[in-house]
Amino acid sequence: MLLCRTSAVSQSIARWGSTARRRGAVLHPALSFNYRSCQSVSSTEGKTQPVDAGSSQGQYRDSVLLPCTDFPMKLTGQKLLDRELEIQRMCGFAELYSWQRERKAKKEFCLHDGPPYANGDPHVGHALNKILKDIRNRFEMLRGRQVHYVPGWDCHGMPIELKALGELGPSSLSALQIRQKARQFAERAIARQKAAFQRWGVMADWDKCYYTFDGAYEAAQLKVFQEMHSKGLIYQDYKPVFWSPSSRTALAEAELEYNPEHVSRAIYTTFPLDTLPAKLASEAEDMKGVSVLVWTTQPWTIPANQAVCYMPNAQYSVLKRADSGQLLLVATERAAGLAALLGTELESKGTFTGSELEGGICRHPTIPGKEVPLLPANHVTMGKGTGLVHTAPAHGMEDFSVASHFKLSVECIVDEEGRFTELAGPELANLRAMDEGTDKVICMLKESGALVREEPCVHSYPYDWRTKKPVIIRPSKQWFINTASLKDKAKEVLQKVRVMPESARGGLLSMLDRRTYWCISRQRSWGVPIPVFYHKDTGEALINKHTVSHISTLFKEKGSDCWWELPLESLLPPEVLKKSKAGPVEDYVRGEDVLDIWFDSGASWAAVLEEPEPRADMYVEGKDQIGGWFQSSLLTSVAVRNKAPYKSLVVHGFAVSEKGEKMSKSLGNVVDPQVVINGGTDPTTPAYGADALRWWVAESNVFSEVQIGPTALRSARDSINKLRNTLKFLLGNLQGFDPRTHAVDPKEMQYLDQYMLHLLRGYSIKVTDAYSEFDAGRAIRVLQAFINRDLSSFYFSIIKDRLYCEPEGSLGRRSCQTVLEEVLDGLTRSIAPILPHLAEEVYLHAPGHDEGETLFRSGWVKSSSVWRRPGLEEAVEGACAIRDSFLSSIPGKNAAQYDLTVAIEPGLLFELMESLQEEPTSTCSQLTELMMSARTTLTSSLPRDLPADTLLASGSFLINLEGGVIREDSAFSIAAVPTSAARCPRCRRHTSDTPDCLCPRCQSVLSGAA
Structure with a gap:
């Protein structure tokens, strides 16, 4: 036969009857009966109907091997929740991480957990992030790698401090008292979040997490600080920073x-x-009488003005207003827009290049006698305004750069609360700069005749991410990291990092470009203290490798509370002072600032990842971390080690409502993951369980905004129920089958069964590739396509007669069961990263396992290359092409009621079909099973004397072997004739000689059973 003759031939083909294989719409009549009381066949795999026990069909009820399993088709409500928790206990979810850490593995997979903030209840953003990570970790563990994943929490910072103090109301507490309350608040939040993560099925050793308030973590963080300081990357300076009047502290860009x-x-x-x-x-x-015209959205900074800047290469004009004769100096390209804005014609009286404005001096509009120079600057733009920029060095980053270059005065006119100081003048002192202070400045400009126009301007403005209130820019003495010196190296190493999606790389690079320095000091109590001492008289900072190393050791032993608890003599002992060449300890005071929490978390690679090379395979966080944890981790690692702390970055979107809106309590669109799992008081919020939440995460396009709501959750539940139905069908048909003793060697299987193993191998490769590419959504699509197309609509519809009506131990039935067991095993393992509870539940019911064995301790999808036999694919797919023509010729009719004649001229296709049916005509050949007909006749040409009611059709199948060396486009013709055979009362196939009599096959089965 051809299968033997072409054993060395490639099985590639150019075209095959895919429509036929997918159709399977006309089911065998024997499949619609329910013979067993324990049977509960899934709706997708064929519904059942009761049978009258007294009928001729009913008397054979007990002889038919219908599916039987106690695996439930559907779990809802409390039963679902109880079952998931039971699975977690029975299958050792809590011990799984530790078990896999102790086993031998050739490779390790490290996913470093970005620390969620310990200041609130778990939310869907947590669910999206943690479940995404868990899906990848479980996949890597199943495929044999040793997973390194240590969950952590970001525990310091102002939000926790303010919430802790808010519980007490107004009070005056010491730093240690504040820290104690903040720590307690963080610990309560951690406990709630940790319990939720465990309930979601996230695999970890939950007794060994990392917390940024642990002494060992703080010590590792200070080691990074010390190494960066010793390289001159950390310094103290007086310069403008983002300042939050609402929380009275400096902020970094990532906190805006x-x-x-x-x-x-x-x-x-x-x-x-x-x-x-x-x-x-x-x-x-x-x-x-010429006046320079400037535009600003921050009128309160006018009193701090020290210069007006122009662009040296731009053109400037003196324009005369038609309505007042006033002369205004503006950028030439802004003239037309200004004329429209002012509602008057502007006549040009002269045009100059910017460089020709050098030497000009203006008069300050609100401070008598103050002179303001015209200065060149590259940051001047022409997109808005007048092309001339008001410059207040104390209250603008670019303004400060100008001041540094031209040695201008940098005078801060607002205090920590955002109120004008005495330096702003007696009329403004104590007024809130952005409120009544702005009113007063505008009033003063009107009084001096300097105000030309006021208008509201809607624009993007930085807010404190915690208090949700506007920030200002003001100078203060802070500690900084010189990121300008790190950026080039950071960009270089980032090019070697894989970024998913690749479009996020541009954001990472642009955020690096925007950051010229990083303010790392905060004026709070709850955080890691900056290990610096100040001379009482000179204010000079005492900080070096000796002082920092000593403090780091103390933090590791006692925690950072010792900064306030210990006497100064313990923090600065004589040997440290001696090495530092410093004076007596009584000359110093300890610093009061703490480190930015982004430095806290950014140093996590040094505290959590394992030596000798603390580098993770993957970081997975939301897109807000492009300027946050991704960047702070990169900068600290590049500063210390000249390399990135990660090999790849996965940047996911945010969870939003089904309408695409940001979730907020005021809109009433907040989705609580605990309510998703356990259900709510409202009937519209049923209990979906943890696996439905995980399915929602996996199925979503996580690289964009991820929508969640009733529709998405119902869809997830329905998809899982459909999957359960398929799994139930597989389990039901494996009753009494033990793969360890009953499995059939693939070489002895029927060709259709071998072909199914061939498809299963292709499925396993596709689903493995999807998980490897961090695309769980594609894994789900591959899964659903395999179930719907290859199983339900094709294989299941064909093999039911063999499963139900063949002898229990026959080779044909065991061949089929062997495939079903392989399919069940492959499906179960492939869904396990997404649906661990369901996977383990199925594994408990599946045959061939020892008691106590769990799926997650038994490996990934198993498939064999021997399943891809040369010629097998062509044989079955050639038959599928014929089957397609046959089913198309009898639309809406039962294939089992027809005798089919297949005519193929001698050649490769004929030989392929002979491998499926050796005799000329048969009611039980493999070809007949594929056709689902009553009888199939294989011939070289159609008979001439066909009945009048014969249905004719034709088609072709292209065989392409050895890359085109063997190529044959074979034509075929078919004739379908209503069968004259009677329907068998047992199998209901039209293969009996007379009505109500068993067909030969069923007679043989029953006589054997007797």
């Missing part, structure tokens, strides 16, 4: 939220030009 709907009071105001630039003075006699 930009409100795109913020409304500022933008103004156009004039600075009279008292000293004309030399070029203007020599070329224009009528330039007296």
